[in-house]
Amino acid sequence: MQPIIQVKSLSKSFGTFQAVNNLSFTVNEGDVYGFLGQNGAGKSTTIRMLLTLIKPTSGEIKIFGLPLSSHRNEILKNIGAVIEKPDVYKYLSAYDNLKLFARLSGGKFDYQHLMNQLEMVGLAERAKDKVKTYSQGMKQRLGIAIALVHNPKLIILDEPTNGLDPQGIADIRNLILRLSREMNKTIVVSSHLLTEIEQIATKVLIIDKGKKLIEGSASELFDESQTIVEIETLDNDTTLKQLQQSNWKNNLQPKREHALVLKLDRKEIPQLHKDLVAMNAAVISLQPKHSLEDYFLQITSGNQHVDAFTN
Amino acid sequence: MWTLLQIELYKIFRRPRTYIAFVAITALITIVQLGLKVDGKEYAAFVTADLSNSLQVDGKIINGYFVCYILLQLLLVHVPLLIALIAADMISGEANMGTLRLMITKPISRTEFILAKFFAASIYTILLLIWLAILALFLSMLIFGTDDMFLMKNNYAVQIENADIFWRYAGAFGFACLAMITVAALGFFLSQFAENSIGPIVATMSVIIFFTILSTMSIPIFNLIKPYLFTTHMVAWKEFFDVKVNADNETIKGTIQNPGKLINSSLILVAHIILFVSASIYVFKKKDVLS
Numbered sequence: 001m002q003p004i005i006q007v008k009s010l011s012k013s014f015g016t017f018q019a020v021n022n023l024s025f026t027v028n029e030g031d032v033y034g035f036l037g038q039n040g041a042g043k044s045t046t047i048r049m050l051l052t053l054i055k056p057t058s059g060e061i062k063i064f065g066l067p068l069s070s071h072r073n074e075i076l077k078n079i080g081a082v083i084e085k086p087d088v089y090k091y092l093s094a095y096d097n098l099k100l101f102a103r104l105s106g107g108k109f110d111y112q113h114l115m116n117q118l119e120m121v122g123l124a125e126r127a128k129d130k131v132k133t134y135s136q137g138m139k140q141r142l143g144i145a146i147a148l149v150h151n152p153k154l155i156i157l158d159e160p161t162n163g164l165d166p167q168g169i170a171d172i173r174n175l176i177l178r179l180s181r182e183m184n185k186t187i188v189v190s191s192h193l194l195t196e197i198e199q200i201a202t203k204v205l206i207i208d209k210g211k212k213l214i215e216g217s218a219s220e221l222f223d224e225s226q227t228i229v230e231i232e233t234l235d236n237d238t239t240l241k242q243l244q245q246s247n248w249k250n251n252l253q254p255k256r257e258h259a260l261v262l263k264l265d266r267k268e269i270p271q272l273h274k275d276l277v278a279m280n281a282a283v284i285s286l287q288p289k290h291s292l293e294d295y296f297l298q299i300t301s302g303n304q305h306v307d308a309f310t311n
Numbered sequence: 312m313w314t315l316l317q318i319e320l321y322k323i324f325r326r327p328r329t330y331i332a333f334v335a336i337t338a339l340i341t342i343v344q345l346g347l348k349v350d351g352k353e354y355a356a357f358v359t360a361d362l363s364n365s366l367q368v369d370g371k372i373i374n375g376y377f378v379c380y381i382l383l384q385l386l387l388v389h390v391p392l393l394i395a396l397i398a399a400d401m402i403s404g405e406a407n408m409g410t411l412r413l414m415i416t417k418p419i420s421r422t423e424f425i426l427a428k429f430f431a432a433s434i435y436t437i438l439l440l441i442w443l444a445i446l447a448l449f450l451s452m453l454i455f456g457t458d459d460m461f462l463m464k465n466n467y468a469v470q471i472e473n474a475d476i477f478w479r480y481a482g483a484f485g486f487a488c489l490a491m492i493t494v495a496a497l498g499f500f501l502s503q504f505a506e507n508s509i510g511p512i513v514a515t516m517s518v519i520i521f522f523t524i525l526s527t528m529s530i531p532i533f534n535l536i537k538p539y540l541f542t543t544h545m546v547a548w549k550e551f552f553d554v555k556v557n558a559d560n561e562t563i564k565g566t567i568q569n570p571g572k573l574i575n576s577s578l579i580l581v582a583h584i585i586l587f588v589s590a591s592i593y594v595f596k597k598k599d600v601l602s
Contacts, residue, residue, distance in 0.1 A: 048412075048600070048601075051416045052416070053412055053415050053416065053599070053601075054600065055599060073418040073420065076417060076418040077418045083412050083413070083416070085409055087408055087412075087413065088413070089322065089325075089410060090408070091325060091327070096325075100321070101417070103314055103318060104314075104315070
């Protein structure tokens with residue numbers, strides 16, 4: 001597959017603060033590329049560098065095979081983006097905003113095309129209402145319509161579900177999947193929520209403190225044979241001894257503060273449950289997690305001692 | 312560039328805030344015109360009080376041309392605030408709304424973006440002055456009629472013939488446009504350093520007030536920098552109403568007392584505009600958009 005974005009050794013400093021540190025990654029054509037990291041990890045700074053909002057301190061960005069620094073306008077013609085909050089002109093209607101940004105994107109689009117875009121994001125009925133009367137979810141959908149109006153090859157969405165209710169999040173997720181599957185768009189989507197990325201991404205990059213931690217295909221990273229189970233009982237020490245003497249001893253992972261940890265295939269969880277009952281363990285909770293989720297949570301909780309995924 | 316300029320103008324004139332200046336100017340001019348219509352004779356007596364024993368003035372002192380001159384003297388001090396309301400909001404307002412980042416991700420060069428915004432602010436300024444001219448000059452001519460213009464200067468009086476006045480106003484308004492575009496350029500430049508428009512608006516007015524104080528104070532050390540301050544030259548429109556006289560002390564039609572001063576002031580204002588816009592382009596091209 002053809003590389004759409006090639007980032008090499010990208011760094012950005014604000015004074016003494018290193019926001020992005022020697023970051024390299026590649027996004028291929030047709031990818032839904034999940035860009036994951038806690039707040040302040042450097043996701044937005046990286047995305048802003050891809051969109052020329054911020055100048056890199058060092059490193060190289062190529063998009064569609066062209067250096068961004070020298071082919072800015074040519075590249076941006078084929079990119080649609082929503083950056084954090086979808087801020088538009090509140091004193092204009094959705095239709096007027098869409099028309100305005102469509103013209104800025106270099107195209108002349110007729111009324112029907114613009115209305116089709118608004119129809120796609122479910123805003124056609126409110127097209128003539130001023131944006132100041134819109135909910136956050138409607139503004140977000142308008143932002144996506146603006147990003148798509150000129151039919152770009154690459155779509156960059158920075159935290160597109162921020163501030164949305166569950167229905168709004170589901171709508172955006174379905175829209176991203178449609179764009180990828182039906183329209184074969186290449187999409188970069190950033191989030192600090194693993195569950196969001198898990199449901200849409202074909203490739204995932206996790207960054208923290210501006211550095212790449214892990215990159216891989218979603219199928220590898222969300223492998224169900226790498227499930228982590230956290231068990232909390234009334235007497236963790238006794239249960240631990242019982243598990244050490246059972247068939248589960250090889251699945252045991254280093255114990256955490258209030259829980260015992262096992263790594264196993266998701267299909268083995270019912271058997272584990274039965275065995276715990278048989279051991280008479282007073283189970284308070286049994287929580288299965290993807291190993292990636294576990295890994296991500298450890299990173300985001302600031303604990304860098306991680307062995308669940310990398311083992 | 313043309314598309315971008317059209318879009319910028321569209322945005323300016325779709326915002327309710329834009330019309331504050333037009334409403335304010337209309338209200339101020341109407342009040343002054345009403346006051347002069349009701350009590351104009353008293354005002355004329357006050358203006359000519361020093362000369363009343365030595366000079367008899369025939370005709371209408373309070374005529375449309377004279378009223379327009381009074382209005383320009385009053386308003387051209389305050390119009391910069393109305394200009395700053397829009398010009399100092401051009402970048403900072405977009406940053407505040409969050410639309411700046413969306414604009415910058417579009418395939419437009421930053422230089423084009425800045426120039427389009429500056430030209431849009433300049434067109435707004437020119438339209439505001441055209442509105443000022445319509446109300447202050449044409450409406451005053453309609454309400455008060457026309458006659459020769461009698462003006463009191465510091466230590467002399469000037470009388471300009473009726474037929475010799477209109478072109479002077481055309482020149483004065485043209486010059487006022489240049490002066491106000493300089494204010495717009497300053498506000499526009501300061502607009503890049505903030506993410507809300509209050510700061511740049513206040514900063515623009517502060518700079519103008521500060522420079523105006525320096526321009527008007529007759530202290531030798533300030534005299535060195537006065538010629539380079541744009542505020543010194545903003546009032547040079549009055550030069551259009553200083554007329555050359557012949558040996559009999561009669562005004563010579565179609566003349567300006569000191570055209571060199573007008574040209575010099577125009578060039579200094581143009582230089583300021585170029586400086587502010589160039590600095591805006593330079594700063595904006597280097598700017599990280601973090602809003």
